Amino acid sequence: ACSPAQTASTDWQTIGTVADLDKSGQLLNENSPIGPVLVVGTSKAQENLVAVNPTCTHKGCTVAWKAQAKKFVCPCHGAEYGIDGTVQKEPATKPLKTYAAKIEGNSVVVKQ
Ligand code: FES
Numbered sequence: 001a002c003s004p005a006q007t008a009s010t011d012w013q014t015i016g017t018v019a020d021l022d023k024s025g026q027l028l029n030e031n032s033p034i035g036p037v038l039v040v041g042t043s044k045a046q047e048n049l050v051a052v053n054p055t056c057t058h059k060g061c062t063v064a065w066k067a068q069a070k071k072f073v074c075p076c077h078g079a080e081y082g083i084d085g086t087v088q089k090e091p092a093t094k095p096l097k098t099y100a101a102k103i104e105g106n107s108v109v110v111k112q
Contacts, residue, residue: 012102012109015051018043021108026065028054034099034112038072040065040083043103051101051110052085057094072096 013033021027027039038054052072054063061076071088072081079092086095099110 012104012111013037014104014107014109015039015101016108018103018106018108025067027108028062030062032110034110036062037099037110038063038065039101039108039110040067041101046103049101049103049108050083051099052081053097053099055096056092057087057096058092063096 015029015032015037016027021039022042025040025042030036036054037051039049039051041049054072056063056074056076056079058074058077058079061074063072063074063081066073070083074092077091078089080089081096082088085098087093099112101108101110
């Protein structure tokens with residue numbers, strides 16, 4: 001089968017360093033090549049890494065990861081999203097965009 005040519009938007013993009021991710025269990029890059037990205041997890045459990053676009057689908061505030069509750073919470077009007085980006089509490093109605101994430105050497109990389 002034919003596979004589409006690789007373009008910049010489908011390549012793995014570096015979001016930050018493994019050291020910064022492991023420090024707090026999350027890594028926010030608001031100016032990555034694919035827009036704002038929030039990665040959650042640590043390099044010790046690479047298979048559990050989660051990456052989302054943290055822009056709230058309600059009115060565009062940046063959501064925060066609440067590790068204990070295991071959800072993303074918007075500071076503006078209280079919308080909540082599950083770790084997979086699905087809406088758990090209104091006023092948001094659309095899910096957060098999610099990305100594939102992995103560790104590559106000392107870098108945390110994600111792909112659209
Ligand atoms: Fe996030 Fe309104 S902008 S709940």
